[in-house]
Amino acid sequence: MAAEPRTGRPQPRGLWRILTAREGLGAVFLLICALIVGIEASGLSMGRGRMVGPGYFPAILCALFVLFAVILLVQAIAPGRVTVAFGPLRPAAMMIAAIAAFCLTFPFLGAGGAIIILVVIAALAESGRRPLELLILSVVLVALVWLVFRIGLNLQLPMYPGDV
Amino acid sequence: MIENLMLGFEVAFSASTLLYCFLGVSIGMFIGVLPGVGPLAAISMLLPLTYYTTPTNALVMLAGIYYGAQYGGSVASILLRLPGTASSAVVCLDGYEMTRKGRAGAALFLSAVASFVGGSIGIILMAAFAPALAEFALRFGSQEYFMLMALGLVAASTLSEGSAVKGLAMVIFGLVLGIVGLDTISGTMRFTYGEMQLVDGISLVASAMGLFGLSEILVNIGKGERGVSTQKVTMRSMIPTRQELRDCWPAIWRGSAIGSFFGALPGTGSTIASFFSYAVERKVARNAKTMGQGAVEGVAGPEAANNSAAQTAFIPTLTLGVPGDAVMALMLGAMIVHGVQPGAAMLNDTPEVFWGLIASFWIGNLILVIFNIPLIGLWVSLLRIPYRWLYPAIVVLIVIGTYSVNLSVFDVYQLLAFGVLGWLLRILAFPTAPLVLGIVLGPMIEENFRRSLMLSRGDYMTFLERPISLVLLLATLAIIGAQLVLPLWRRWQARAEAGA
Numbered sequence: 001m002a003a004e005p006r007t008g009r010p011q012p013r014g015l016w017r018i019l020t021a022r023e024g025l026g027a028v029f030l031l032i033c034a035l036i037v038g039i040e041a042s043g044l045s046m047g048r049g050r051m052v053g054p055g056y057f058p059a060i061l062c063a064l065f066v067l068f069a070v071i072l073l074v075q076a077i078a079p080g081r082v083t084v085a086f087g088p089l090r091p092a093a094m095m096i097a098a099i100a101a102f103c104l105t106f107p108f109l110g111a112g113g114a115i116i117i118l119v120v121i122a123a124l125a126e127s128g129r130r131p132l133e134l135l136i137l138s139v140v141l142v143a144l145v146w147l148v149f150r151i152g153l154n155l156q157l158p159m160y161p162g163d164v
Numbered sequence: 165m166i167e168n169l170m171l172g173f174e175v176a177f178s179a180s181t182l183l184y185c186f187l188g189v190s191i192g193m194f195i196g197v198l199p200g201v202g203p204l205a206a207i208s209m210l211l212p213l214t215y216y217t218t219p220t221n222a223l224v225m226l227a228g229i230y231y232g233a234q235y236g237g238s239v240a241s242i243l244l245r246l247p248g249t250a251s252s253a254v255v256c257l258d259g260y261e262m263t264r265k266g267r268a269g270a271a272l273f274l275s276a277v278a279s280f281v282g283g284s285i286g287i288i289l290m291a292a293f294a295p296a297l298a299e300f301a302l303r304f305g306s307q308e309y310f311m312l313m314a315l316g317l318v319a320a321s322t323l324s325e326g327s328a329v330k331g332l333a334m335v336i337f338g339l340v341l342g343i344v345g346l347d348t349i350s351g352t353m354r355f356t357y358g359e360m361q362l363v364d365g366i367s368l369v370a371s372a373m374g375l376f377g378l379s380e381i382l383v384n385i386g387k388g389e390r391g392v393s394t395q396k397v398t399m400r401s402m403i404p405t406r407q408e409l410r411d412c413w414p415a416i417w418r419g420s421a422i423g424s425f426f427g428a429l430p431g432t433g434s435t436i437a438s439f440f441s442y443a444v445e446r447k448v449a450r451n452a453k454t455m456g457q458g459a460v461e462g463v464a465g466p467e468a469a470n471n472s473a474a475q476t477a478f479i480p481t482l483t484l485g486v487p488g489d490a491v492m493a494l495m496l497g498a499m500i501v502h503g504v505q506p507g508a509a510m511l512n513d514t515p516e517v518f519w520g521l522i523a524s525f526w527i528g529n530l531i532l533v534i535f536n537i538p539l540i541g542l543w544v545s546l547l548r549i550p551y552r553w554l555y556p557a558i559v560v561l562i563v564i565g566t567y568s569v570n571l572s573v574f575d576v577y578q579l580l581a582f583g584v585l586g587w588l589l590r591i592l593a594f595p596t597a598p599l600v601l602g603i604v605l606g607p608m609i610e611e612n613f614r615r616s617l618m619l620s621r622g623d624y625m626t627f628l629e630r631p632i633s634l635v636l637l638l639a640t641l642a643i644i645g646a647q648l649v650l651p652l653w654r655r656w657q658a659r660a661e662a663g664a
Contacts, residue, residue, distance in 0.1 A: 026592045030333055037340055040355055050621045052614040054347040054354060061336050068333040075329075086591055091386030095559070099378075099580045102563055103573050111564065118563065119556050125385050126552060137553065141560045153216055155568050 017077075022084045024076030027069040034065035094125035110158040112142050165291055172519030175220060176527050184221040185524050188214075188228025189531050190539075195229075196236025197543045198554065202252070204597065205380060206233035207494050208372035209558075212565040219502035220517055224524040226498055230491065231528050234434075234474060235279055238467060239543060242271045251434040251470050254442045258455065258462025265458050269401030270408060274460055275467040276537050278416045282468030283529040285420040286427065286475025291522050293428075294511070298483040301508040306619065307627055309486075310612040311636035313605050316430040316486050318640050321598040323436065328647040330594045338599040341366055342606015349614060361574045368497045370566050370575045371603055374582025375596045377562045381555050382587040399538065404460075411450050412464035418444060419468030427473030430480055430488040434473040441469035475525060482506050482518065485608075490597035493604040 018024035037058050047053025075081075098121035106114040116138045123129045123137075142159075149155045158164045175181065191213070195206040210229050214222040237252040242259035255275065262271040304312070321331030344355040345365035356362040404412075419441040426437035442462060446452055449461035456462065477488050478495075485507035487493040499506055504517055511518050566579045586596050620626030627633050 022591075022593055026330065026333075026594060029588075029592060033337060033340070044352060044354065045350070048622065050618060052617050052622075054350045054352040057343065057610045057613060058340065058354065061340050064336045065333070068329055068336070071329045072333075082593075084591065087383075088386045092382045092587060095382055095385055096580065096584060099559070099563060099576070099583070103576050103580070106567075106573055106576075115560055115564075118560060122556050122559060129552075137556055141557055144557075145560065145564050149564055149568055153213070153568070156571060157564070157568065 018073065020083050021076040021081040023072045023081065025084050027072035027076060030065050030069035030072065034062050034069065037065065038062040091125035095122055098122040098125075108161060110160040110163050111145060112159045113161075115142050115145060165295075168295075168515065168519045169291060169523060171516060172521075172523030175516050175520030176224070176523035180217075181221055181224055181520070181524060182527065184217060184225040185228045185528050186531050186535065188225035189232040189528055190535070192229035192232025192234075193236040193239075193532070193539075193543060194232075194546070196233030197239050197546055198236075198558075201233075201380065202237050203230050203233040203491055204372075204494070205376040206230075206236070207491060208369070208376045209562055209565060211369050211372065211494065211498060212569045214498065215501070215569060219499075219504050220520050222502050223495075223499060223504070223517070223521055224528070226495060227521065227525055228528045228531070230474065230495075231279075231283070231471070231532055234471065235276065235532055236543065238275050238279070238470075239272060239540065240547065242275065242463070243268055243544060244547060251438050251473075254438045254466045255463055255470075257442070258457070258459050261456070261458035262460070262463065267401075267458065269398065270404040271460075271463050272540055273402040273537065274404055274408065274412055275463050276533055278412065278419065278464040278467040279471040280529050280533045281416050282420040282423055282470065282472035283475055284526060286424050286472035287522060287526050287529075289424050289428075289472075290475055290479050290525075294479050294483050294518075294522075297479060298508040298511045301484050304484075304508075304632065305630070306612040306615040307630050307633040308636065309484075310609060310616055311627060311633045311640070312430075312484060312486050313609040313612065315636050315640045315643075316480070316488060317598070317601060317605060317609070318643055319430045320433075320489055320601055321595070322643055322647050326593065326595045331598050334589070334594050334596065334598040335602045338602015339606040339609065340602075341371065341599070342603045343610055348607075349611070361572065365607070366603070367566075367569065367575050367578050368494070368501070368603065369569050370578035371582045372494055372600055373562050373566055374579045374584075375586040375599060377558070378579060378583030379586025379590060379596070381559060382583060383590055384551075385555060398541065402537070402540075408460045412460040415441075415445055415449055415461035415465035416468045418448070419465035419470075420472045423469030423472030423474075424476045426469075427476030427488075428479045430486065433477050433489040433492075434470045437469040437473035438466035441465040471529075478521075478525075482510065482521070483508060487601065487604065490600045493601045497604045 019028065041055045041058035041062055044055030044058065045053035046055045046059065098118045101121055102114045102118040105117055109117070119138045119141060120134060123134050145157075146159055149157050150159060156164050176185075188210075191210060192203075192206055195201055195209060196203065207226065207229055211226075214225050217225070234252070238255050238259070241252045241255045243263055245256045245260040259271045259275065262268065317335045318332065321335045322328040340355070342365070344362055345353070346363050347354055353363065422441045422444065423434070423437040426440065427433060442465060445459075445461045445465040446455045449455065449459065449465070451459040451461055477492055481487045481492040481496055483506075485496065485505070487496045496506060504510065504514065563576055563579065566575050567573065569575060589596055589599075616626055617624075627637060
């Protein structure tokens with residue numbers, strides 16, 4: 001997330017200039033929040049002065065989101081803006097996929113199988129893992145979870161299909 | 165006070181409480197020593213483990229995790245220059261220099277002693293002042309509580325690192341997340357979108373673990389191995405020289421005083437305390453000239469400040485039920501889960517919990533010094549485990565830990581959502597700590613806001629007419645005003661200097 005270089009490629013213009021600025025993207029994020037909160041609040045009763053309804057507080061929060069978004073937009077246009085940098089996306093995406101796979105397979109496979117799937121997909125986030133290494137890691141982690149949560153905390157954690 | 169403390173020690177010295185205290189301190193240190201993992205992440209990850217015991221034991225264990233993680237963070241700072249939190253970042257400066265000079269053992273030992281002394285002073289002040297503050301808080305109505313929470317939220321989000329606007333925006337976001345679920349006053353569902361599992365609101369454990377644990381991994385994964393080379397830390401190397409001891413004592417006292425003061429204020433806490441202490445040492449320490457090159461004062465002062473602030477931060481949390489920072493917000497959330505409602509009533513209704521907690525704070529500090537210093541060598545060897553082995557293990561523990569709280573896969577989905585959210589927010593340079601503060605305080609601040617307006621029949625003047633509420637409002641406005649004026653003043657000064 002380096003400050004924008006003065007020379008080199010031509011400066012982005014217009015809307016694109018705002019969207020590639022860290023503050024600009026932040027403002028967009030806040031506006032999306034404001035929209036979601038605003039839609040929800042509009043469906044709720046505001047109540048009257050004496051009896052404040054469930055929509056009153058969210059409506060105030062929605063207004064504050066808009067206020068902060070405007071301030072960030074001003075900062076995004078101001079000189080000295082910082083461009084947004086996402087870094088390597090693949091490793092993070094693999095990690096997210098690994099946990100999603102855990103959630104999807106856990107009800108069928110139990111903790112044991114789901115943990116192995118999680119570890120294998122998460123390992124794809126970084127290159128150069130040997131299968132043996134993965135096998136050892138998976139077995140150790142399944143054993144650890146079984147010891148800590150099932151035996152130690154006496155939790156109803158299904159370890160394999162049909163367990164508990 | 166003595167009588168109350170005796171009651172506390174009676175509770176704290178039961179075998180089970182001692183065991184949980186020891187467990188908390190050790191596990192906290194184990195997690196906290198991992199590079200980049202600070203108290204906030206450690207507490208989030210370990211929160212589920214405390215759900216299986218009595219409220220007193222759970223809180224004692226949590227407090228133990230807090231100190232353990234804090235100290236563990238210092239170990240990583242001193243040995244590797246990889247601070248877990250902002251509050252231990254200062255310790256890097258001189259601590260890591262001491263390591264480079266081969267005095268790692270002494271730096272670790274002195275930081276433990278400074279932490280213990282700082283923590284003890286903080287505890288004494290807490291035992292002395294908490295009852296008086298709780299007594300005062302009995303005069304508070306909804307208006308005062310609303311204003312107090314607003315002050316805490318504004319202070320915590322603007323005084324911490326980064327942009328004040330972004331901090332405030334995250335507090336608002338947190339408040340929105342906090343009010344998800346059933347509105348207890350009107351019985352209406354809000355932000356649930358027909359999902360029955362959201363009726364009780366979003367899960368504190370899932371959100372905290374996602375924001376601080378999982379997002380940390382998403383940010384760091386793929387950045388390659390970090391340079392890990394640690395010295396062997398033997399017991400013998402930990403013995404400080406007489407000169408080092410003599411130099412660091414005054415710094416410890418100064419640090420404790422600074423920390424106790426800043427810790428009790430809403431929003432400031434241990435980060436500002438440790439930075440302030442370091443700034444003071446640079447002016448007054450005997451080795452002021454060698455600060456930054458491995459001066460013991462640069463380790464002892466901030467460490468004492470850090471830990472005394474960690475103690476006095478409990479004063480507003482326990483007596484008013486208003487946390488000053490994200491760690492305290494998690495503590496408060498955990499207390500509520502266990503059916504303990506902090507606040508003025510806690511001291512009167514359940515004195516054994518309150519005083520037991522205070523006594524066990526001290527025991528936790530003591531256990532940290534007595535049992536864990538000999539184990540430093542073991543914790544240090546943890547740092548040699550390659551990150552590629554460590555992160556899958558951490559992810560598995562986070563996922564199973566989240567599932568274990570409600571035995572719910574839905575909570576794991578929440579964890580994933582908050583992990584991605586935290587990752588995105590970090591990329592956009594939004595601070596994530598104010599979010600948790602907002603999530604915990606959301607329902608409370610809204611309830612007090614609505615109750616105030618109901619009592620005044622919709623008249624906003626009620627917040628101005630009550631003197632305590634007015635003072636709190638003025639303090640909040642002063643903080644916001646300072647945030648607006650300071651940048652302009654700095655710019656004006658810079659321009660004046662450039663012109664001269």
